[in-house]
Amino acid sequence: MQDTYSLQPEQSGSLHTDDAVTQNRVLVIIPTYNEAENIGRLLNDLERLYPSTVEMLVIDDNSPDGTRDIVRSLQTVISRLHMITRERKLGLGTAYLTGFRYALEHNYRYVVEMDADYSHDPVMIRELLSAMTGADLVIGSRYMNNTVNVVNWPLGRLILSKLASIYTRMVTGLPVADPTSGFKCFSAAVLRSLDLDRINSQGYSFQIEMNFRVWKKGFTIREVPIVFVDRTVGKSKMTKQNIREAIRIVWLLKIKSIFGLL
Template identity: 50%
Template sequence: MPLMNKLIVIPTYNEKENIPKLLEKIFNLEDSFDLLFVDDNSPDGTGKLLDELAVKYENIKVLHRGKKEGLGPAYIAGFKEALKGDYDLIFEMDADLSHHPRFLNDFVNKADQADLVIGSRYMNNRISVVNWPMKRLILSRTANSYVRIVTGLPLTDTTSGFKCFHREVLEAIDFDKVEADGYSFQVEMNYKAMKKGFKLAEVPIVFYDRVKGKSKLDKRIFWEGIWIAWNLKLRS
């Protein structure tokens, strides 16, 4: 594949403790990536730290938003910004080290054959999740089976937030009509890409539960996932 310009969009809310290690891991990769952080005015000062890093490293940019509005809106703002640049591949990745940068290369390779590549925790009948409480695993597995049955998405992991879009996919999606916020934001983007005729593929990843900071996704977001599957299906 010819040389690709690659941007990773990373939403942050109170992730100050995780940023240095994340950057170290990304900078140690052979391949180079630009980074766009989308910070929702984190009270812990993540935004300020990112601004300092953006001065130091030319491949880091920061988009500041006024207040916490959820994962979906943060990503949409990031994607709009990403499309202003000449990026071929645009990634989604969490800031809390749950998504290890060592997998980025697998996405790049797979992007040869697919328009949207999704990092799956559940490929080949394996569960690749480290340190998750049983309750959370059951919730995730149940939501996934359910979403797959209702939407017909050909994926083992429909709610994964580690993924890679060819820019054409993002260009084809009407962001103003994207409704979902948390895990269902991932489902909605996958579904819309599939309906537009893009090819979806998965690569295996290992998901490590965060060591530092707190999860921001809660039960409300789980129920939104149950609802969005039907909503998407009925609207299409």
């Protein structure tokens, strides 16, 4: 469903207009809800690590903890930092779809998804981008080559995540070791080929659905190993509803694919 708010961001500098320049830009999309303890450090790290190649788009769901104010203050010193503020908490999937539409409207070449809580190491964006040569979607994988690269997760959550990956592959045939990973890089061409209005999943399900649709379009998916570190501050956004939706969505995707309804 198309979001009804404007995609014009709050920003501190004008966007590039030269197509020859914009086609080489990278947009990192960071959805936030109550990430005041993390967001300032993350944005400063991204600015330090990628001073000329990466722009940042924070999509904040009206966080009551001051996340938005921190981003606004940083926009005075980081010219490539943009923000879209939504009226209420609308979910991870719709946040990324908003970011994707913004990226396509402004002619970015690559679009990176990442969390705000440092579970995704900003240093690894470089590896995602390097792996995009010859690929259309690169996924930062916690479970490549029969290894588990997760730090500080409770055993129960680790088992749940691993089982979700196995379940997804068994039902859909998706040839991805970590289909629920939220650290990934898309080419703009892939996003442009998808009907974003048909994607309604949230949480785990959103990542599964995006991967499945990209795969079914015949694009090349590549995985690179990452180390996933559980957040040390703030609260996890995963809910039981996300888990139930993930169980259901794999069958829905498979059935839609069989009947040509994707």
